[in-house]
Amino acid sequence: MKNIDINIGDVCNNRCKFCMVEHDTRRMVDFEKIKFDIILAKKQGFESIGFLGGEFTLHPEIYKILHLCKLLKFKIVHIISNGRKFEDKKFLAKLIESGANRFSVSIHSHKSNIEDELTQVKGGFGEKIQGIKNLIFFYNKGLIRHPVSINLVINKINYLDLLKTLSYYHEMSVRDFRLNFMWIRGRAKKYKDLYLKYQDFIPQIDKIIASANSQGYNVAFDGIPPCLMHKNSLKYIGEYHDFNTDVIGYNNPQGIRQRFNWQKLRKNSLKTKHLKCKACNYNNSCEGVWKGYIKVFGWADFFKTSKLL
Numbered sequence: 001m002k003n004i005d006i007n008i009g010d011v012c013n014n015r016c017k018f019c020m021v022e023h024d025t026r027r028m029v030d031f032e033k034i035k036f037d038i039i040l041a042k043k044q045g046f047e048s049i050g051f052l053g054g055e056f057t058l059h060p061e062i063y064k065i066l067h068l069c070k071l072l073k074f075k076i077v078h079i080i081s082n083g084r085k086f087e088d089k090k091f092l093a094k095l096i097e098s099g100a101n102r103f104s105v106s107i108h109s110h111k112s113n114i115e116d117e118l119t120q121v122k123g124g125f126g127e128k129i130q131g132i133k134n135l136i137f138f139y140n141k142g143l144i145r146h147p148v149s150i151n152l153v154i155n156k157i158n159y160l161d162l163l164k165t166l167s168y169y170h171e172m173s174v175r176d177f178r179l180n181f182m183w184i185r186g187r188a189k190k191y192k193d194l195y196l197k198y199q200d201f202i203p204q205i206d207k208i209i210a211s212a213n214s215q216g217y218n219v220a221f222d223g224i225p226p227c228l229m230h231k232n233s234l235k236y237i238g239e240y241h242d243f244n245t246d247v248i249g250y251n252n253p254q255g256i257r258q259r260f261n262w263q264k265l266r267k268n269s270l271k272t273k274h275l276k277c278k279a280c281n282y283n284n285s286c287e288g289v290w291k292g293y294i295k296v297f298g299w300a301d302f303f304k305t306s307k308l309l
């Protein structure tokens with residue numbers, strides 16, 4: 001299925017340390033512009049539409065936006081959110097009634113102090129937990145079509161706790177987890193204490209996969225090239241399963257509308273490969289490595305890690 005994500009601007013109620021937004025313009029995109037792109041996407045045959053930011057739940061016209069997607073009969077209407085505003089059950093009910101049928105929440109720990117430190121919002125953890133409970137409530141009632149999923153940024157502060165984190169949310173009935181290896185870009189560049197080396201994280205991958213299989217939840221990794229995974233773990237690479245996604249956004253200093261294919265942008269511009277990659281069996285299916293990672297740790301370190309396998 002073809003998916004389109006609309007970025008509604010940089011306005012956010014969190015200050016996540018690993019946020020990769022480069023130009024924090026604090027602008028929200030007008031409803032009329034978003035409406036134009038929703039209608040265009042429908043005409044172009046997209047059946048799945050997602051909203052991200054910034055924080056989409058802060059958009060003043062959120063109900064109108066979702067309602068338009070419902071009217072146009074998109075099969076998937078996806079909200080990608082930090083989840084704090086889902087704490088308000090009435091607000092969430094109205095989002096669902098307006099047309100949202102898939103939800104992904106960003107949360108990065110099962111410990112309130114860690115979560116609040118990473119997102120720089122005191123009390124944010126409690127709001128998110130209540131938000132996830134509310135989402136599960138509506139999902140169990142059959143009012144949300146797709147299982148609730150959690151997006152988590154893997155970093156130096158949380159990586160050793162991930163097994164416990166995933167079990168914690170699985171016990172709350174979350175079954176889908178997307179684990180994104182931290183991308184050193186935008187605000188994230190400032191927080192060196194969060195930088196994590198592949199060689200430190202790689203031993204965790206098989207443990208996490210084993211736990212997912214024994215406990216019965218789904219896990220996918222993002223930002224980890226295939227040469228750093230065991231052969232039988234390659235199916236857990238998130239990028240291999242994603243919908244082909246176009247993104248529309250205005251988050252540049254001039255506020256100019258930009259449209260790009262997310263997979264192509266990652267492969268051709270945001271990630272990089274080494275000359276040695278030409279001889280790699282995965283070269284065709286691999287997007288490469290985040291440029292920010294190579295800039296900080298270098299290729300020598302990277303290839304040292306791939307030899308550990």
Ligand code: SF4
Pocket residue numbers: 225226227228273274276277278280281282283286287288289
């Ligand atoms: S192409 Fe390069 S980065 Fe990708 S899997 Fe092969 S060696 Fe690793």
